[in-house]
Amino acid sequence: MEDxxxxxxLIFGGTGYIGKYMVKASIKLGHETFVYTRPLTPQSxxxxxxLHKEFQSMGVTIVQGExxxxxxxxxxxxxxxxxxxxxxxxxxxxxxxxVEAIKVAGNIKRFLPSEFGVEEDRVKGLPPFExxxxxxxxxxxxxxxxxxxYTYVSANCFAAYFVNYLLRPHDQDREDIVVxxxxxxxxxxxxxxxxxxxxxxxxxxxxxxxRIVIYRMPKNILSQLExxxxxxxxxxxxxxxxxxxxxxxxxxxxxxxxxxNVPVSVLHSIFVKGVLLNFELRENDLEASCLYPDHDYxxxxxxxxxxxxxxxxxxxxxx
Numbered sequence: 001m002e003d004x005x006x007x008x009x010l011i012f013g014g015t016g017y018i019g020k021y022m023v024k025a026s027i028k029l030g031h032e033t034f035v036y037t038r039p040l041t042p043q044s045x046x047x048x049x050x051l052h053k054e055f056q057s058m059g060v061t062i063v064q065g066e067x068x069x070x071x072x073x074x075x076x077x078x079x080x081x082x083x084x085x086x087x088x089x090x091x092x093x094x095x096x097x098x099v100e101a102i103k104v105a106g107n108i109k110r111f112l113p114s115e116f117g118v119e120e121d122r123v124k125g126l127p128p129f130e131x132x133x134x135x136x137x138x139x140x141x142x143x144x145x146x147x148x149x150y151t152y153v154s155a156n157c158f159a160a161y162f163v164n165y166l167l168r169p170h171d172q173d174r175e176d177i178v179v180x181x182x183x184x185x186x187x188x189x190x191x192x193x194x195x196x197x198x199x200x201x202x203x204x205x206x207x208x209x210x211r212i213v214i215y216r217m218p219k220n221i222l223s224q225l226e227x228x229x230x231x232x233x234x235x236x237x238x239x240x241x242x243x244x245x246x247x248x249x250x251x252x253x254x255x256x257x258x259x260x261n262v263p264v265s266v267l268h269s270i271f272v273k274g275v276l277l278n279f280e281l282r283e284n285d286l287e288a289s290c291l292y293p294d295h296d297y298x299x300x301x302x303x304x305x306x307x308x309x310x311x312x313x314x315x316x317x318x319x
C-alpha cells in the first residue's frame with residue numbers, strides 16, 4: 001500500500017548523519033525529494049559540499065536557507081506534501097520555526113519531527129538525558145497543539161554507529177571491550193538504511209497518521225554480552241570484558257560538564273537500565289516490521305559480517 005503513494009518530501013537536516021540516509025531512501029522509493037539546508041559558504045566542510053553535489057546528481061532539490069527565514073520556509077513547504085526533520089539534537093528546539101511555518105503553509109499532510117531514538121513519552125533518564133528528552137517532548141506538544149498531522153518515530157539505536165562504538169571493529173589489535181553495567185540488558189540496534197526506509201514508508205502511510213511507530217525488529221534485540229560473543233565467533237578472537245558499573249556512569253553524569261555529561265547519561269539509560277525494552281507496546285502503537293513484513297531488514301548478524309570484511313572508520317565518542 002505505502003509504495004503506491006508518491007509524495008513530495010522535504011527533509012530538514014538532510015546532510016546530517018541520519019538525514020543523508022533519509023534523502024537516499026526517499027529517492028530510492030520514488031519520491032520527489034527536497035532538502036532544506038544551511039547555505040554553503042567558503043568555510044563549508046568539503047564532505048557537505050560533496051554531498052550537495054551527490055544529491056543534485058540524484059535529482060534532489062536543495063533549498064539553502066536558515067530556519068529563522070520564515071517566508072522562505074513557508075514558500076518551500078507549499079511546494080511539498082510531507083516534512084521529515086532529521087535535525088541534530090542541538091537544533092531540536094529550533095523545530096518550532098518549522099511548526100510555525102507549517103501552520104501558515106496549511107498544506108502539509110504529515111510532519112515527522114526529529115526523534116528516531118527512544119520513545120521519550122515513556123522513557124526517563126538521568127538528568128542530562130532527561131533534559132534532552134524534555135526538549136523533544138515540547139516539540140511533540142507544539143505539533144499536537146497546532147493540529148498538524150504527525151507521525152512520531154522511535155527508531156531506538158542506530159546499529160552501525162553503536163556497534164562501531166561498542167566493538168571498535170577497525171582496531172585489530174585491541175584485546176578488551178568495554179561493557180556498560182552487567183552487559184545483560186537487552187537493547188535494540190537497527191541499521192541506519194532500514195531506519196531511513198521505514199521512515200519514508202511511515203511518512204506516506206495513512207495507517208501511521210497521528211500515531212507512534214516503534215522500530216522493534218525481533219532479530220535486532222540482544223544484549224551487549226550477546227553482541228560481544230557473536231563478534232568473537234565471527235573473528236575467532238577472545239576479548240576481555242571491562243565492566244563500567246552503572247554507578248560510575250551516574251557519577252560521571254553528575255560531575256562532567258555539559259554537554260559531556262549527556263553521552264554517559266544515554267549509555268546508562270540504554271545499556272544499564274535497558275529503557276528501550278522496559279515498556280510494553282500499547283494498543284495504539286505500531287511496530288515497523290509488522291507494518292512492512294515484506295521489508296527484508298538487515299540483522300545484527302548480517303551487519304557484523306559486513307564489518308568483518310570492511311571495518312568502518314572509528315566512531316566518535318559523542319552522540
